[in-house]
Amino acid sequence: MTLTAILLFSFQGGDLVLSAERLHIGDGRVMENAVVEIAGGRIARVSTGSPPSEAIHVEGAHLTPGFVDTYSFMGIGPETVEEAREVTASHRVADTASLGDPAFARAAIQGVTAAYLSPDSMNVIGGLGAVVKTAGGRVPDLFAPQNSGARVVERDAALKITLSADASSGNSTGHRRSLRGRRPTTRMGTTWVLRNAFHKAAAWAATPSVNSVFTLQDREMAILVDALEGRIPVRVQARRTHDVQTALRLQEEFGWPRMIVEEGTESYLCSSMLAGAGVPVAAGPVFDDISRSIAAGPSLAELKAMANPPAVCCEDQGEGHEHGEAFIPVDSFAFELLLLTVPRYESASGFLRGRRSEARKASPALARLLEEAGVVHTFGAGEGHQSQDGEASLVQQIRTAVRHGLEPTVAIRMATHDAARLIGQGDNFGLVRAGYDADLVLWSGPPMSASSKPLLVLIDGKPVTDIQTVKR
Numbered sequence: 001m002t003l004t005a006i007l008l009f010s011f012q013g014g015d016l017v018l019s020a021e022r023l024h025i026g027d028g029r030v031m032e033n034a035v036v037e038i039a040g041g042r043i044a045r046v047s048t049g050s051p052p053s054e055a056i057h058v059e060g061a062h063l064t065p066g067f068v069d070t071y072s073f074m075g076i077g078p079e080t081v082e083e084a085r086e087v088t089a090s091h092r093v094a095d096t097a098s099l100g101d102p103a104f105a106r107a108a109i110q111g112v113t114a115a116y117l118s119p120d121s122m123n124v125i126g127g128l129g130a131v132v133k134t135a136g137g138r139v140p141d142l143f144a145p146q147n148s149g150a151r152v153v154e155r156d157a158a159l160k161i162t163l164s165a166d167a168s169s170g171n172s173t174g175h176r177r178s179l180r181g182r183r184p185t186t187r188m189g190t191t192w193v194l195r196n197a198f199h200k201a202a203a204w205a206a207t208p209s210v211n212s213v214f215t216l217q218d219r220e221m222a223i224l225v226d227a228l229e230g231r232i233p234v235r236v237q238a239r240r241t242h243d244v245q246t247a248l249r250l251q252e253e254f255g256w257p258r259m260i261v262e263e264g265t266e267s268y269l270c271s272s273m274l275a276g277a278g279v280p281v282a283a284g285p286v287f288d289d290i291s292r293s294i295a296a297g298p299s300l301a302e303l304k305a306m307a308n309p310p311a312v313c314c315e316d317q318g319e320g321h322e323h324g325e326a327f328i329p330v331d332s333f334a335f336e337l338l339l340l341t342v343p344r345y346e347s348a349s350g351f352l353r354g355r356r357s358e359a360r361k362a363s364p365a366l367a368r369l370l371e372e373a374g375v376v377h378t379f380g381a382g383e384g385h386q387s388q389d390g391e392a393s394l395v396q397q398i399r400t401a402v403r404h405g406l407e408p409t410v411a412i413r414m415a416t417h418d419a420a421r422l423i424g425q426g427d428n429f430g431l432v433r434a435g436y437d438a439d440l441v442l443w444s445g446p447p448m449s450a451s452s453k454p455l456l457v458l459i460d461g462k463p464v465t466d467i468q469t470v471k472r
Helices: 003-011 102-109 187-206 216-228 241-254 267-277 289-296 300-307 332-340 350-358 366-373 394-403 408-422 467-471
Strands: 016-024 030-039 042-048 062-065 067-072 112-117 125-133 152-162 234-238 259-263 281-283 440-443 454-459
Touching: 016 408, 016 440, 062 408, 067 281, 067 394, 067 408, 102 112, 102 454, 112 152, 112 454, 125 187, 152 216, 187 216, 187 241, 234 241, 241 259, 241 267, 267 281, 267 366, 281 366, 366 394, 366 408, 394 408
Parallel strands: 016 062, 067 112, 152 234, 234 259, 259 281
Antiparallel strands: 016 030, 030 042, 062 440, 112 125, 125 152, 440 454
């Protein structure tokens, strides 16, 4: 059966049978000469043997579960971040993410079938992340909590906390002419805001309410209490070693039963502590300095240099005057207005701004080092799918880890079953097993080979092949 016939057959509601010389189940095991039967958007049966006549079979192809991006900003831009307050626990990414963002289509055709959308990192407590499929879904059931045909799988998947410099970056102490007059302005202030919020939540939970009206403040407190009592995971963005250690101390202080470290750029330097605490890492992308600089644009120091040029010596101008300064002072308010006129800086999210200064010790061997230490680790592309060249995509992040010592079968396990479990979907997708969503990728060869590419991507049993969507 040709791929064109597959598309027509599938869209008409027909069931599919896939055959692959090697099937990567998702838990580290590999099956030879596997046959996978799909019915109603789910995997109906997995067996071995000769492919039946109706099976889709490509010589030398490998079949895997769809990859899961556990740290993504697809569909999320700076305009979706509410920075009026530093604690916005009740804000939902699912309410603001643009599911029509071409980044989803780019991710889907590269074999990424699901993603955890993380709130941006500009607030200390940034809100609730969501789990989505990268394609598919029907409008009537778009926000169904658990539905194989729904695009948004879970709206309130985890609570985002930021300990990295992003939450205090650019803040000021409230000068009347400042455009960003709010706290915190330091890491110490960030931790204080966080502690204050959770102590208030604990006190709120211990005090019976005398008000029959459930206010927005009550909603904020209720979400924080859910995190304290383990009904919702806490995802702490921490890049540097001391931020990871602070997260572990806060977990011990507040007793968060379910904590995940986001990005964890330097987590390999304190991997024994993470392993001892049983805390997993949803790693961010590993960029090199050049691509990171291109992504983030000019640094703040570079912009200041543009706005406030160095002193000019009169003698340099051939005037013959007494040596002195020709310093041009720039008003701070005018400088902040200047920042708004620089598109590359204005459009940079907290994620990109923070990585400029906190990714200096990033290691492409992060996944291997954490695996060797016994730390559960998954992959995230961050804003990597925003670029059309795909150089920072999730698949490239995984292949980079393999090039730096991670076993290919382990990498596939991390990107599928481990990733699905981390975002609370381990019983729905991430494995090629009967009853699971038919989120599958048929590769032209070994998935971790640079020459391999997806031949067919299925999400809920439906093919994702609309290349024109990506080009638009």
